[in-house]
Amino acid sequence: CECFGRAYSGVAPVSSESNTDVPRTSKEFNVYMVASQEIFSGPYACEIDAEISLHHGVDQTACQQLCMNEKTCRFFLYNRDSPGRCTLLRKCDHIGATGIQLTNILFGVLREPVCR
Numbered sequence: 001c002e003c004f005g006r007a008y009s010g011v012a013p014v015s016s017e018s019n020t021d022v023p024r025t026s027k028e029f030n031v032y033m034v035a036s037q038e039i040f041s042g043p044y045a046c047e048i049d050a051e052i053s054l055h056h057g058v059d060q061t062a063c064q065q066l067c068m069n070e071k072t073c074r075f076f077l078y079n080r081d082s083p084g085r086c087t088l089l090r091k092c093d094h095i096g097a098t099g100i101q102l103t104n105i106l107f108g109v110l111r112e113p114v115c116r
Contacts, residue, residue, distance in 0.1 A: 003030055003115030022116050030115045034109040036064050039092075043102055045077065046092035055086040060105075062086070067109050069103070078105045 006029040009019045023032040052073055055066055060078045063086035067073040075092045079085040080103040092106060 005029055006044070009081045018116070028113075031113045032115075033113055036108045036109050039075075039106045039108050040095065041080070041105045043100060044095050044106070045098050045104055046075065046089055046106065047094045050075075050089040050093070051087040052090050055088070057084045058086050059084070062091060064107065064109075066099075066114045076107050076109065076110055078104055078107070079103070
């Protein structure tokens with residue numbers, strides 16, 4: 001399905017329900033950024049060769065910002081049990097159990113704007 005622009009917002013086949021749901025908060029019509037999405041939470045981790053960098057002493061918001069500032073970052077892993085531990089990842093193709101009682105939270109990052 002293609003995204004529709006302002007000129008087609010009131011024209012068939014666009015329904016009034018779809019038109020109403022379209023974001024109008026930016027200068028662009030029907031374009032917005034998606035927040036980071038939680039993928040898992042638990043005693044799991046991604047493959048070790050995916051790691052870009054490890055940071056200590058940051059909160060979850062700062063961890064996300066570190067990822068957004070790093071071009072190759074596609075995921076970030078935040079440790080809930082050791083607050084301030086943040087791992088930036090270039091990929092997460094394989095998820096495995098750590099064997100340790102801890103709670104890692106993996107977030108995926110979408111860098112490109114999307115439309116509805």
